[in-house]
Amino acid sequence: xxxxxxxxxxxxxxxxxxxxxxxxxxxxxxxxxxxxxxxxxxxxxxxxxxxxxxxxxxxxxxxxxxxxxxxxxxxxxxxxxxxxxxxxxxxxxxxxxxxxxxxxxxxxxxxxx
Amino acid sequence: xxxxxxxxxxxxxxxxxxxxxxxxxxxxxxxxxxxxxxxxxxxxxxxxxxxxxxxxxxxxxxxxxxxxxxxxxxxxxxxxxxxxxxxxxxxxxxxxxxxxxxxxxxxxxxxx
Numbered sequence: 585x586x587x588x589x590x591x592x593x594x595x596x597x598x599x600x601x602x603x604x605x606x607x608x609x610x611x612x613x614x615x616x617x618x619x620x621x622x623x624x625x626x627x628x629x630x631x632x633x634x635x636x637x638x639x640x641x642x643x644x645x646x647x648x649x650x651x652x653x654x655x656x657x658x659x660x661x662x663x664x665x666x667x668x669x670x671x672x673x674x675x676x677x678x679x680x681x682x683x684x685x686x687x688x689x690x691x692x693x694x695x696x697x
Numbered sequence: 698x699x700x701x702x703x704x705x706x707x708x709x710x711x712x713x714x715x716x717x718x719x720x721x722x723x724x725x726x727x728x729x730x731x732x733x734x735x736x737x738x739x740x741x742x743x744x745x746x747x748x749x750x751x752x753x754x755x756x757x758x759x760x761x762x763x764x765x766x767x768x769x770x771x772x773x774x775x776x777x778x779x780x781x782x783x784x785x786x787x788x789x790x791x792x793x794x795x796x797x798x799x800x801x802x803x804x805x806x807x808x809x
Contacts, residue, residue: 588740624801625801626701626703626786626788626798626799626800626801626802627741627786627799628799629796629797629798632796640796642796675740675741677740683792685743685746686743686797687740687743688733688740688741688742689740690738690739690740691740
């Protein structure tokens with residue numbers, strides 16, 4: 585069974601630029617999560633989708649971050665414009681349903697200069 | 698808000714000995730606790746979990762203990778192996794996987 589795929593693996597941008605990350609969850613997984621992991625900290629949930637609907641985005645900085653999962657399968661997370669403090673690893677995870685184990689992708693490491 | 702805390706950023710143990718990783722939480726609504734293991738350049742991998750109705754869960758070399766009154770849980774690895782060297786994250790949620798909160802992680806090094 586293929587795992588959660590994320591791309592790109594690494595991205596370096598300058599502040600005020602825009603960036604987008606892509607996630608393809610495990611086939612058949614209804615729930616998809618985006619996490620932000622800043623160096624030295626644990627992952628922080630940004631947004632949770634159940635199929636193509638948003639379940640929880642209370643910790644998403646909505647003035648600059650947006651995410652979508654239009655067809656209930658893959659998802660994109662966008663930052664526009666980026667700030668220095670957005671430098672982090674962005675992890676995507678999926679689960680069969682909201683009450684099941686989460687499987688994580690390898691993450692995208694973003695560096696904002 | 699640090700609702701889940703792992704106060705030891707690192708731990709080093711000898712191969713064959715016991716590794717004990719600790720985690721404290723502040724939110725009394727948490728009822729489901731998990732441990733994840735993370736190797737460099739990979740995403741976290743689920744290791745073991747425990748529901749608040751239990752105080753112990755065991756899976757092979759891994760045992761998680763939960764002390765609800767102290768709001769404390771620990772992960773025991775016996776015997777420790779060099780392949781166990783990784784960062785271990787403690788996580789907690791209220792209502793299974795909804796809005797899971799992670800600790801900052803403990804880097805375990807198992808020396809041969």
